[in-house]
Amino acid sequence: MAAIPLPGKRFFHLVLAKIVGGPRGIKGVSLFIVPKFIVNADGSLGPRNRVSVSKIEQKMGIHGNATCVMNYDAATGFLLGAAGKGMRAMFTMMNEARLSVGAQGMAQADAAYQNALEYAKTRLQGRAVTGAHPPDGPVVPLIVHPDIRRSLMDQKSFVEGARALILWGAQLLDRAQRRQDKDAEGLISLLTPVIKGFLTDVGYDMTIKAQQVYGGHGYIEEWGMSQYTRDARVAMIYEGANGVQALDLVGRKLAQDGGKHMMAFLELVTSFCKAHGVQDKAYDKDFFEPLSKALRDLQAAGMYLMQHGVKTPNNALAGSYDFMHMFGHVCLGLMWAMTGKAANAALAAGATDVAFYETKLATGRHYMARQLPATALYLSRIETGADTVMALEAANF
Numbered sequence: 001m002a003a004i005p006l007p008g009k010r011f012f013h014l015v016l017a018k019i020v021g022g023p024r025g026i027k028g029v030s031l032f033i034v035p036k037f038i039v040n041a042d043g044s045l046g047p048r049n050r051v052s053v054s055k056i057e058q059k060m061g062i063h064g065n066a067t068c069v070m071n072y073d074a075a076t077g078f079l080l081g082a083a084g085k086g087m088r089a090m091f092t093m094m095n096e097a098r099l100s101v102g103a104q105g106m107a108q109a110d111a112a113y114q115n116a117l118e119y120a121k122t123r124l125q126g127r128a129v130t131g132a133h134p135p136d137g138p139v140v141p142l143i144v145h146p147d148i149r150r151s152l153m154d155q156k157s158f159v160e161g162a163r164a165l166i167l168w169g170a171q172l173l174d175r176a177q178r179r180q181d182k183d184a185e186g187l188i189s190l191l192t193p194v195i196k197g198f199l200t201d202v203g204y205d206m207t208i209k210a211q212q213v214y215g216g217h218g219y220i221e222e223w224g225m226s227q228y229t230r231d232a233r234v235a236m237i238y239e240g241a242n243g244v245q246a247l248d249l250v251g252r253k254l255a256q257d258g259g260k261h262m263m264a265f266l267e268l269v270t271s272f273c274k275a276h277g278v279q280d281k282a283y284d285k286d287f288f289e290p291l292s293k294a295l296r297d298l299q300a301a302g303m304y305l306m307q308h309g310v311k312t313p314n315n316a317l318a319g320s321y322d323f324m325h326m327f328g329h330v331c332l333g334l335m336w337a338m339t340g341k342a343a344n345a346a347l348a349a350g351a352t353d354v355a356f357y358e359t360k361l362a363t364g365r366h367y368m369a370r371q372l373p374a375t376a377l378y379l380s381r382i383e384t385g386a387d388t389v390m391a392l393e394a395a396n397f
Ligand SMILES: Cc1cc2nc3c(=O)[nH]c(=O)nc-3n(C[C@H](O)[C@H](O)[C@H](O)COP(=O)(O)OP(=O)(O)OC[C@H]3O[C@@H](n4cnc5c(N)ncnc54)[C@H](O)[C@@H]3O)c2cc1C
Pocket: 001, 002, 059, 067, 234, 237, 238, 239, 240, 241, 242, 243, 244, 247
């Protein structure tokens, strides 16, 4: 249920509800517009509708947003669209909302990272092990330490890759909606659960990494880092929990339109690799080879899931979450390979902002070397099927 504020004190709610005597299940769900005030025939405001808030929920985070239990007892609602088509109407809103929630995952990770970076540059702790910092020398800022750098590079490379993916998604959505481009529509439909599920899961992990950079201060409210983890947590749950995103990806989107959109994605990455590989040895080694390897893992996993989807669905669905993450990594690998190519081209063309492009290349290399190889682990998990997952009786857990 979403409340949409209008100017002044007028509100209405969009409510999914069933019409008495209608079909069972989701086919019986319709969408209603339920105003706060009944509007008179002349357009003036009439009496209050019987809509009320019975409770404001106590939540783990996002305290700036009131989540309420609403009562609609004997309230008047007006059917919006056709009876029984409520779920379809809701998904019009929800598909875009899922992309926005994916952007939340990225944005929360980015805000947490910016804080962690600042802290790492200013907090003095420990001594450097190499370079101009002798072991008995003065204490150094955290950012000197390799393990802190690992964490910051993980955060930076995720955030920048994720931002590129969000922008690509927005572009596909524009093409689908403004140019009625069916290929773009199919692709963004396939990518929606990946963008939502992967970016919010990893975005949350990154807020934890950022919090960890603060050590004990990360756990103390005064420093504000726990708020990022609390606020980011809900993005993995609302607009469809991430397990349901994985189910949507493997159970529906993968085989949608005869698997056409999945094939289009694989073809897109393959063509990129073909067109841009074997040009520059350093680029090939750092970007093209890891992307090609991850693509092969994704193809093998997709094949496994397609083969098992109908015959032994447990085998396919036990790997659905891994597949969603694997797919997310390949998307970010593609974003970084494209970014790396653009950065190289800009440098070759004599761009003046050399540090900017070299930083992009170094950040992309980190993602390709340290994050993208995770696809091999996901593939091996997927190929184990459901044997261990389904082994125990519920009573034996
Ligand atoms: C702060 C907040 C604000 C919200 N705002 C709104 C709102 O404005 N409007 C609105 O309509 N809703 C809203 N929601 C509800 C939200 O969309 C749901 O809580 C969310 O989609 C998860 O659904 P659920 O709670 O029914 O969990 P369930 O569907 O019961 O899922 C529970 C767990 O089981 C898993 N699961 C469920 N089914 C399957 C399956 N078939 N296979 C494998 N795993 C499965 C899920 O991944 C999840 O981990 C809000 C929720 C929160 C927390």
